[in-house]
Amino acid sequence: MPSSQAPPAGATALDPTAVRPDIADARIVRVTPAEIRATLEGLRTDGFTMLLDLGAVDYLTREPARFDVVYHLLRLPSQPATVAEIGTPERVRVLCGVPSDAVAVPTVSDLWESADWAEREVFDLFGIRFDGHPDLRRIQMPDDWEGHPLRKDYPLRGVARERTPRPSFALKSNVAAGTPASGRTAAALQKQIAEVRRAIDGHAAPEGKER
Amino acid sequence: MTVSRAPEAVALDVVEQSGNRMVLSMGPQHPSTHGVLQVITEIDGETVTKASPEIGYLHTGIEKSAENLFWSQASTVIERMDYLSPLTNALCYYLAVEQLLGPDAAVPPRAQAIRVLLAELSRIASHCVWLGTGGIDLGALTGFFYCFDLRERILDLFEASGGARMHPNYLRVGGLAQDLPDGFLGRLDAVIEMYEPRMRDVRRLLQKNPILQDRMIDIGIITAGEAVNWGLTGPCLRATGIAYDVRRAFPYSGYENYEFDVITRSEGDAYARFLVRLDEMDEAMRIIRQVRKVLDDPGPVQSPDTKFSPPPKETIALSMEALIHHFKLVSESFRVPPGDVYAAVEGPRGELGYYVVSNGDNRPWRVRTRPPSMYNLQVLKKIAVGELIADMVVMIGSLDPVFGEVDR
Amino acid sequence: MAVANSGADFLLTTVDSVARWAQSSSVWPLTMGLACCAIEMMTATAPEYDIARFGSEVFRASPRQADLMIVSGRVARKMGPIVKRLYDQMADPKWVISMGACASSGGVFDNYAIVQGVDTIIPVDVYVPGCPPTPDGLLYAVNLIQQQIKRGGRGGILARA
Numbered sequence: 001m002p003s004s005q006a007p008p009a010g011a012t013a014l015d016p017t018a019v020r021p022d023i024a025d026a027r028i029v030r031v032t033p034a035e036i037r038a039t040l041e042g043l044r045t046d047g048f049t050m051l052l053d054l055g056a057v058d059y060l061t062r063e064p065a066r067f068d069v070v071y072h073l074l075r076l077p078s079q080p081a082t083v084a085e086i087g088t089p090e091r092v093r094v095l096c097g098v099p100s101d102a103v104a105v106p107t108v109s110d111l112w113e114s115a116d117w118a119e120r121e122v123f124d125l126f127g128i129r130f131d132g133h134p135d136l137r138r139i140q141m142p143d144d145w146e147g148h149p150l151r152k153d154y155p156l157r158g159v160a161r162e163r164t165p166r167p168s169f170a171l172k173s174n175v176a177a178g179t180p181a182s183g184r185t186a187a188a189l190q191k192q193i194a195e196v197r198r199a200i201d202g203h204a205a206p207e208g209k210e211r
Numbered sequence: 212m213t214v215s216r217a218p219e220a221v222a223l224d225v226v227e228q229s230g231n232r233m234v235l236s237m238g239p240q241h242p243s244t245h246g247v248l249q250v251i252t253e254i255d256g257e258t259v260t261k262a263s264p265e266i267g268y269l270h271t272g273i274e275k276s277a278e279n280l281f282w283s284q285a286s287t288v289i290e291r292m293d294y295l296s297p298l299t300n301a302l303c304y305y306l307a308v309e310q311l312l313g314p315d316a317a318v319p320p321r322a323q324a325i326r327v328l329l330a331e332l333s334r335i336a337s338h339c340v341w342l343g344t345g346g347i348d349l350g351a352l353t354g355f356f357y358c359f360d361l362r363e364r365i366l367d368l369f370e371a372s373g374g375a376r377m378h379p380n381y382l383r384v385g386g387l388a389q390d391l392p393d394g395f396l397g398r399l400d401a402v403i404e405m406y407e408p409r410m411r412d413v414r415r416l417l418q419k420n421p422i423l424q425d426r427m428i429d430i431g432i433i434t435a436g437e438a439v440n441w442g443l444t445g446p447c448l449r450a451t452g453i454a455y456d457v458r459r460a461f462p463y464s465g466y467e468n469y470e471f472d473v474i475t476r477s478e479g480d481a482y483a484r485f486l487v488r489l490d491e492m493d494e495a496m497r498i499i500r501q502v503r504k505v506l507d508d509p510g511p512v513q514s515p516d517t518k519f520s521p522p523p524k525e526t527i528a529l530s531m532e533a534l535i536h537h538f539k540l541v542s543e544s545f546r547v548p549p550g551d552v553y554a555a556v557e558g559p560r561g562e563l564g565y566y567v568v569s570n571g572d573n574r575p576w577r578v579r580t581r582p583p584s585m586y587n588l589q590v591l592k593k594i595a596v597g598e599l600i601a602d603m604v605v606m607i608g609s610l611d612p613v614f615g616e617v618d619r
Numbered sequence: 620m621a622v623a624n625s626g627a628d629f630l631l632t633t634v635d636s637v638a639r640w641a642q643s644s645s646v647w648p649l650t651m652g653l654a655c656c657a658i659e660m661m662t663a664t665a666p667e668y669d670i671a672r673f674g675s676e677v678f679r680a681s682p683r684q685a686d687l688m689i690v691s692g693r694v695a696r697k698m699g700p701i702v703k704r705l706y707d708q709m710a711d712p713k714w715v716i717s718m719g720a721c722a723s724s725g726g727v728f729d730n731y732a733i734v735q736g737v738d739t740i741i742p743v744d745v746y747v748p749g750c751p752p753t754p755d756g757l758l759y760a761v762n763l764i765q766q767q768i769k770r771g772g773r774g775g776i777l778a779r780a
Contacts, residue, residue, distance in 0.1 A: 023310050023552050049439045055579035057568055070566060072553060072581065078436040080452025083459050083473050093553060113593075114442025114586050117266075140267040140618060141732075142697045149275060149731050156272075156279050158731030200766060239701055242650055242680035246657075247698060268698045269654055272732035288727055294655035340658065359665035366662075377655055377751055615654050618695070 026072070026091035032065075036096045037106040040071065044111050048073040048092060051108065054118035056098075056126045060152040065097025067128055069105055101148075104129040125150035231256045235600070239268045243348045243604035246614035250591070250607075254600050262595035262603070264588060269618040277578040281544035282308055283383060283519075285575055289565075290378045292580060293616040295340050296333035298369075299558045301382045302326055304578070306463055307554035307567040308384055311547050315518065321510035322386035323465040328399075328502045329372070329381070330464075330556070331495040335406075336365045337559035338492045345485070345608040346417060349426055354416050361409050364402045371395050384545075385514025396506060403503065406496050414489065427482035431594040431606040434479055441593070442586035445561025446491060447610060449475045450483035457557035469501045481609035488611070519545040544573040553581075560584050560611055580619055584612040635771065642686070642712070643768035645674045646761065649685035649709065651702070653692025656719035656751040660691045663754035670754075673761055682708040687764060688741075689757070693721035694734040706741040714767070716760045717743040720750045 031039050052072040059066055071094040077085065098105060107130040109115040119130045120139040127148035130136055138145060147154055155162040238249040247268035253261040273292055277285040289304050290297040309316040318326070339362040343355035366376040372391050373379025381388055417423055433443070435451040448455055456473040458466045474490040476483035513520045521540050522533040549571040555564035561583030568577040587610045594606055652660055663670045664678065679685040682705045694702055706715070717737050720726035723746040725735035737743065744767060745760045 023550065025310065025553050051442055052444075052562065053442075053564060053566070053579070053581040055566060055581075057577045057579065070579065072564070072566070076439050076453065076455055078439050080435050080475070080477055081454060082475075083454045083456070086453070086455055086460060088460055089455070091553070112442065113440050114589065117585060117589050138267075140270040140697075142267075145696075149272060154731070156275060156730050161731070161735075199770075200763070239698065240651065240680075240705055242678075247653055247695075268695055268701070269693065270695045270697060270732050271654075271693055271728050272730040273728075275732075276728060276730050291655060291727070294658060297655075340661075344661070356666050359662060360667065363662070363665065363667045376753065377658065 026093040029092060029094045031094060031096050033096055033098060033103055033105045036069075036094070037108070039094060040073075040108050040111060043073055043092060043094070047075045048090075049078050050074040050076045051112035051114045051118075052091075054108075054115050054122065056122045056128060056150075058126060058150065058152045065099050067098040067100075067126060069096045069098055069122060069128060070094070071096070071108075098128055101127040101129065104131045106130070107132040109133055124148070127151065232260070237603065239265075243607070245344060245607060245612060247618075248588070248607065248612070248614060250595075250603065252595070252600065252603070257599045257601070259595045259598055259600055259603065262592055264591050266585070266588070266614070266617050269614045271615070271619060273619045274578050274580065277575055279574065281573055282547060282575060283544060285578065286382065287378070287380050289578065289580075290380060291615060292582070292619055293337075293558060293560065293563065293584070293613050294377060295337040295613050296330075296559050297378045298326075298329045298333045298381065299556060299563060301380065302330055302464065303554055303556040303558075303563050304565050304567070305382050305384055306556065307552050307565045308547060310552045310554060311550050311567065311569050312384065312519065313548070315516045316385045316514055318386050318464070318514060319511045320465065321390075321506070321508070322512040324502050324505045325372075325387060325391065325512065326382065326464050327466065327469070328499060328506070329369070331498045331502070332365050332368060332402075334495045334559045335492050336362045338488050338495075339365075341488060341559075341608070341611045342413065342417070345611075346423075348604045348608050349423060351417060351420070351423065354413055357409060357413050357416070361406065364405060368395070368398060368402060371398065383513065384519045385516060386520070387512045390512045391506070396503070399499075399503060399506075403496065403500060410489075410492065418486070418489065423485075424482060426602075426605055427485055427609070428480060430481040430598060430602050431609055432478070432480045433590060433594060437590075437593070438479070441590045443561065443590060444583050445558070445587065446474075446484050446487040447561065447587050447590075449473065450487045451479040452477040457555050457562050461555060463554075463556060469498045471495075471498050481605050484609045484611075546571060546573050547575075555581065558583055560613065560616070561587060563616075580616070582616045582619065584610075584614070584616040588612040588617055636769075639769050639771055643674070643765040645676070646687045646714070646764060646768070647685050648675055648678050648687040648689050649682055649705065650678045650680050651688050651690050651705065653690070653694065653698065654721070656691035656722070659751045659754050660689055660718065660757060663757045665754075668754040668758060670758060670761065673758065673765070675761060682706075683710060685709060686712065687714045687716065687761075689716045689718050690722040690737045690741075690743075691718040691751075691757075693719075693726060693728055694737050694740075695732055696734060699734050699740055702737060703740045712768075714744045714764050715741055716745045716747060716757070716764065718747045718757055718760065719752055720748060723748065726750060 029039060052074050055070050057068045073092040075090045096105060105128060107119060109119060117139060119133050120136060122128050123136055124138040124140050125148055147159060232253060232255050235252050235254055236249060237252060239247040249265040251263045251265060252259050273288045276288045286301045286304055290301050292300050339358040343358035346354035369379050370376045372395060373381030433451055435453050438448045438451045452475055454473045454475045459473055471494045474487050474494060476487055521537050526533040527537050547569040549569050551568040553564055553566045555562050563583050564581030566579040567575055570576045591606060595603060662668060688706060717723045721728060722737045725733050745763045747756045747760045749756050
């Protein structure tokens with residue numbers, strides 16, 4: 001989008017854990033796919049009984065790891081507990097850098113059941129495979145879909161629609177509002193509207209009129 | 212199974228031995244699945260032996276759309292995830308963005324109070340839909356009419372304040388788009404007045420109804436340990452006895468100033484979830500009454516920081532700087548410093564979270580949703596086994612999924 | 620509307636108009652609620668708006684028993700074939716309301732996942748704009764369908780392709 005303040009071409013995301021401001025939302029742990037299993041097993045033994053969320057982010061040109069698989073864990077008791085007993089539970093965010101979809105990440109669906117669909121979704125939308133997952137197949141997209149839509153190099157409108165030309169207003173160019181699409185005059189449009197109105201609101205349809 | 216034999220003579224084991232198994236695809240178009248869910252069930256007679264929910268029939272690519280929209284535009288698509296309580300989505304997203312922007316984006320107290328008010332109204336409106344449609348699944352149609360009428364009054368309030376009944380897009384970074392209109396507080400008082408007698412009627416219709424109890428008690432039992440392992444949050448978790456509520460554990464938007472109870476039960480069945488949600492509606496109204504007292508005092512509803520707050524509309528026609536400032540904000544939006552944050556709120560369905568990543572641009576780099584409905588729905592794989600096929604709709608209703616959020 | 624072309628049609632005209640009046644007074648919709656618009660569609664059955672007074676007393680879940688498909692909500696690419704199959708399963712005469720911006724044109728979601736207008740897969744009689752449209756809008760659309768039926772347009776009892 002042409003603008004004096006548009007980001008320069010080629011700007012990429014920085015590593016968020018390196019530059020993040022001091023937001024105290026969770027303890028951050030950064031690991032590689034080789035370490036992820038041990039780390040998460042350790043955290044689970046440590047009392048992080050709930051895997052809140054498992055998602056992924058695509059940083060496209062970041063080195064050494066293009067993708068991040070992000071695990072959010074919460075330390076909750078596994079038996080009934082009051083508000084006072086729960087207090088302010090600790091949150092942990094584990095970021096696992098995945099260089100490409102050739103590297104598979106070990107599954108955690110045997111540690112937390114909630115990981116099942118979440119890992120399928122990451123596989124579906126990013127293409128990252130999870131070793132040991134019982135049923136790794138697409139979940140959001142149709143089974144025969146090609147490509148992984150949430151990757152940054154996947155076009156927003158999808159591969160098929162990107163090939164077709166789009167009308168100029170889709171590029172958000174400055175077409176004046178109210179410009180008639182076909183160049184017909186306002187009077188002709190008014191006449192057409194009046195005819196349609198007569199046909200709908202009026203009495204019986206005119207005899208012999210071809211629709 | 213031969214028809215000529217008397218029903219009593221057909222013993223259950225004969226049915227099992229004859230292998231009355233079939234694979235039934237429930238949905239994605241079905242009157243009782245609260246949305247587009249397909250459950251591929253293997254049933255033995257009437258008993259479910261395996262249930263595989265298939266989702267994705269409402270996958271909208273909202274997260275990808277959000278990456279291509281400005282920060283304030285992204286909330287329009289994000290609101291359409293949990294479409295029963297749109298404001299909750301916007302609130303959580305803006306909490307994340309405001310954390311990334313830092314202390315400059317501090318929300319003034321009146322705006323925080325109004326956010327809490329609208330969030331709790333959304334909770335009641337969402338539970339009204341759950342209760343009404345849950346009743347319809349069981350054949351209780353009157354409750355539907357009562358609940359939707361209450362919901363209408365609440366939607367009138369959303370329309371008055373934000374401009375639309377659903378998806379008002381009323382929130383902005385640092386506060387709200389504009390203050391509440393004149394007469395709003397009077398209408399709010401009317402809703403608060405009508406709530407109690409209406410809910411009394413609804414409870415009289417449903418809560419002790421023997422048919423409803425028969426259909427819900429001991430159906431879909433989840434233990435506390437299972438709930439935590441399956442990632443359940445919200446009423447589904449609290450019905451097992453664990454009092455985890457994000458409003459208490461990680462207070463946001465001024466919730467620490469209001470008194471309310473976290474409702475729990477211990478049975479973990481569909482009826483327990485039903486009761487938890489009913490009582491939660493009452494607690495939400497309790498919070499609304501407390502917020503109402505605060506709203507009499509005037510105050511600003513937008514952060515004064517001009518980096519992301521547009522100038523007041525009245526000044527745009529008079530001041531060139533204001534005009535340019537507004538133009539820049541609308542055409543190019545503000546930038547958010549690089550970083551990542553996970554912000555969570557207590558939605559009607561559980562912990563709704565957004566993991567927002569910014570690379571310093573005027574668009575989000577990634578908005579990952581932590582969808583409570585998806586994790587709540589997953590447990591259906593487990594609890595449906597051994598129940599009757601007719602209980603499937605009761606269980607899905609008691610988990611209260613919204614497919615805009617499950618599929619995104 | 621086709622021109623009356625023979626004496627045979629003359630005999631059936633009164634019966635035809637009575638049949639059309641009956642059809643238009645009891646249009647039963649199919650429950651095709653997909654997303655946010657579905658909630659407004661449900662609200663249209665609620666007391667404030669009450670679609671039943673226009674004859675849409677019941678929403679049938681089975682396509683075999685419904686006349687009108689109200690496509691309410693965004694149609695995902697995965698859901699498209701199912702919408703088409705349900706439309707095919709409906710018996711003639713049948714009508715379609717495309718409710719909301721997403722069903723009419725893809726709405727706010729100009730991306731890979733959403734069918735850009737349900738009229739790319741099934742023929743639509745009335746489009747209702749809005750995101751979501753108020754239930755008033757849906758009621759007006761049902762009125763327009765009723766007027767279309769009375770005029771004997773596409774889908775009348777002697778429906779021609």
